[in-house]
Amino acid sequence: MLRHAAQRAVATPDGRRLAVETSGAADGFPVFLLHGTPGSRSGPRPRGIVLYQLGVRLICYDRPGYGDSDRHEDRRVADAAADVAAIADDLGIERFAVVGRSGGGPHALACAALLPDRVTRAAVLVGLAPVGALDLDWYAGMAESNVEDYGQADDLAALTLNLKVRADEARRDPMTLLEFLRPQLPDEDIRVVDDSAIRRLLTDMYSEALRHGPEGWIDDVLAIRRGWGFDLGAIRVEVRLWHGEQDRFSPVEHSHWLASRIARAEVQVQPGAAHFGAVEILPQTLNWLATSALATSPQL
Numbered sequence: 001m002l003r004h005a006a007q008r009a010v011a012t013p014d015g016r017r018l019a020v021e022t023s024g025a026a027d028g029f030p031v032f033l034l035h036g037t038p039g040s041r042s043g044p045r046p047r048g049i050v051l052y053q054l055g056v057r058l059i060c061y062d063r064p065g066y067g068d069s070d071r072h073e074d075r076r077v078a079d080a081a082a083d084v085a086a087i088a089d090d091l092g093i094e095r096f097a098v099v100g101r102s103g104g105g106p107h108a109l110a111c112a113a114l115l116p117d118r119v120t121r122a123a124v125l126v127g128l129a130p131v132g133a134l135d136l137d138w139y140a141g142m143a144e145s146n147v148e149d150y151g152q153a154d155d156l157a158a159l160t161l162n163l164k165v166r167a168d169e170a171r172r173d174p175m176t177l178l179e180f181l182r183p184q185l186p187d188e189d190i191r192v193v194d195d196s197a198i199r200r201l202l203t204d205m206y207s208e209a210l211r212h213g214p215e216g217w218i219d220d221v222l223a224i225r226r227g228w229g230f231d232l233g234a235i236r237v238e239v240r241l242w243h244g245e246q247d248r249f250s251p252v253e254h255s256h257w258l259a260s261r262i263a264r265a266e267v268q269v270q271p272g273a274a275h276f277g278a279v280e281i282l283p284q285t286l287n288w289l290a291t292s293a294l295a296t297s298p299q300l
Contacts, residue, residue, distance in 0.1 A: 005048065009068070010061075010090045012083060019068035020061040020087055024051025029290040030096040032059045032084055032111070033282075037103025037224070038167075038177075038217040040067040040209035044201040044279045046286070056286050059096075061087055063107070065216030066209045075219055078229030080107035081114035088118065097289035099123040101278050102250055103220050106130075106228055109258075112237055113230040123240040123285045125278035126247055129254040131225050141251035143184040153225035160218055167214035174203035174210075186246045188274035198279055232261040239265040240288060242281055244273030 005023040012018060021041045028051065035043045041060040045051075051058050063080065064072035072079060088096055097120050100108030105127025112122040131138055131150070139147050152159040169176040178193055185193065193199055209216065239262050241255040252269055259265040270277060 008090075010087050012086045016064065016070040016072060017068070018061050018064070018070075018083055018087060020059065020090075022057060022059050022091070023048050024054075024056045024058045026057065028052070028055045028057040030057045030059060030088070030091070030093045031286055031289050032061075032087075032096060032098045032108075034080065034098065034100040034104030034107045035060065035063070035066075035205070035209075036101045037220040038066065038206060038209045038214075039063075039101075039104065040205050042067075042208045043101075043205040044198060044282070046283045050283060051286070054283065054287050054290060056290050058286070059087065059091070062209070063104075063216055063220065065219050067211070067216075069216070071215045071219065073219070075223055076226065076229040077106045077223050078110045078114060079223075081110045081230075084111050085115060085118070094118065095120055097121045097123075099125065099282070099285055099289060100127060101125045101282075102127065102275070103224060105250075106224055109232065109235065109239070109262075110228065110230050112239060113232065113234040116234070116236060119237055121238050121240075121289050122235070123242065123289055124255070124258070125242045125281060125285065126244060126250045126275050127241065127254060127258065128224060128250050129257040130228055133257055136253060136257045138254075140253065141248065143181075143248040145181065145184060146249050149221055150225055153221055156222075159221060160214070163214040163217050163221075167210040167217065170206050170210050174206040177206050178202060184248060185276075186248060186274045188244060188246050188272060189276045192276040192279060198276075201279075232258065233263070235262050235264075237264065240268065240285065241265055242268045242270070242278070242285065244275060244277040245269050245271045246274040249275045
């Protein structure tokens with residue numbers, strides 16, 4: 001049965017509220033999609049009929065501080081695992097897959113590491129490696145805006161002012177975020193964001209993410225910049241790391257570094273694609289996450 005997008009609020013054990021949206025096949029295999037930075041549960045995803053055909057029940061939520069989810073100050077990347085577990089429990093789901101896009105990538109890996117009995121497979125699209133990773137020049141090849149954002153993490157006042165100004169502009173007109181990024185986009189990304197349907201999905205996502213302020217964005221940057229709070233070596237499930245070769249926001253070397261630390265990781269680098277190519281590859285990734293899991297796990 002095809003399920004239209006359904007909204008719900010889920011309470012965490014520590015009393016916070018998480019805004020959750022489910023869509024796709026009501027009896028499909030559950031897959032959590034963890035949005036980028038900044039982002040929200042309304043981010044780009046396949047239409048409901050496509051999810052139904054893939055046999056996927058897609059679960060999206062606003063990370064703390066974004067959209068309608070309560071803020072969790074001083075959160076770590078690792079804390080995403082407990083939030084995902086709380087949502088799965090509320091939905092009556094035992095086993096599920098996870099996929100994280102861009103800034104959601106580290107959070108997906110946290111779920112794979114810390115929920116080993118529940119996560120069946122994980123995927124990361126245009127993800128990031130930990131800051132300070134050995135044998136990786138973390139900022140090499142990275143766009144100026146990301147260098148500025150992550151570089152300001154040691155100066156909370158500067159970071160807060162910078163992201164507050166951009167969030168205020170985005171609330172008035174979410175197109176300003178894409179316009180801000182456009183001079184830094186390679187041709188491969190311009191092709192994607194110039195598609196009117198994708199552009200509308202992106203602006204809707206930014207509008208929802210920042211409508212209460214920049215707190216989620218600030219906390220994401222701080223969480224990614226500090227220690228993640230889990231061991232990549234603890235991940236035992238299969239992990240697919242996809243990257244567009246021309247990515248200037250999360251350089252492809254980050255995926256290669258992650259693959260060298262995760263036992264069952266495979267890297268797929270796509271020529272002729274960049275950061276926003278993650279939107280186009282998502283249906284194929286969801287199919288990979290669901291098909292093998294369906295053969296070995298109960299549908300809940």
